[in-house]
Amino acid sequence: MGVVTKRSTMTFFSDAASHYSHRVRIVLAEKGVTVDIIDTDPLDLPEEVCELNPYNSLPTLVDRDLALYESKVMMEYLDERFPHPPLLPVYPVARGESRQFIYRIERDWCHLVDAIIDGKDAKAAEKARKDLTDSLLTIAPIFGEKPYFMNEEFTLVDCCLAPILWRLPQLGISLPQTRQSKPLLDYMQRLFERPSFQESLTEQERELRTQAASVA
Structure with a gap:
């Protein structure tokens, strides 16, 4: 086993x-963390990632002697490590609800996104596209109840939703401009205009919307 260089x-x-x-x-x-972000090819991982992450996967977060390799664990770690601004509610019941929402996003939507992006099974991808579109439109009205997802403040739940919603053009999903969908479309605009969201985007991710606009 090679020696992994400790980072400051x-x-x-x-x-x-x-x-x-x-x-x-x-x-x-959102936290304004000083971090070295290294864009990494998932098919050509650096030795350091392979040494620290037993699953040889991305993302991987390294904070001195700590290595994390599950995105939800990373988000909660960062929220506790850098408490301001808080991205989970203070009270246990509300925190539990937020964690449950994230769980449901992963169970109900993330696997559909992954199936569409994978694209190896065209029939499965098309079904996933329809299921995701139908699900988004079904719950669209609830986005009109509060500025963010079931909350007055921006939370980790929104951090999970925003990347999916940004990728809708890549997924082949175009939401109709209807009264039912308007709360969701307004919510998406609020998310995408946040400075932290704009700062988070890679060039690859920016191109997703640029390409969609040029096609339209």
Whole structure:
């Protein structure tokens, strides 16, 4: 086993195209953390990642002697390590609800996003695209109840949703401009205009919207 060089600053090995890496980058930007972000090819991982992460996966966050390799764990770690601004509610019940929302996003939506992006099974990808579109439109009205997802403040739940919603053009999903969808479209605009979100974007991610606009 090789010797891993200890870093003096926090390092984030990020897949520039992955929504799982993107969610962590949003948290880092929201917190204003000084971090060395290294865009990494998931098919050609540096030795350091392989040494620190038993799953040889991205994203991987390194903070001195600590290595984290699960995005939800990273987000909560960063929220506790850098408490301001808080991205989880203070009270236990509300914190539990936020964690449950994140769990549901992963169970209900993330696997659909992954199936569409993977694209190896065209029939499965098309079904996932329809299921994700239908699900988004079904819950669209609840985004009109509060500025952010079920909350007055921006939270980790929004950090998980924003990368998915930003990728809708890449996923082949175009939400209709209807009264039902308007609360969701307004929510998306609020997310995308946040300075932390803009700062979190890689060039690859910016091109997703640029390409969609040029096609339109």
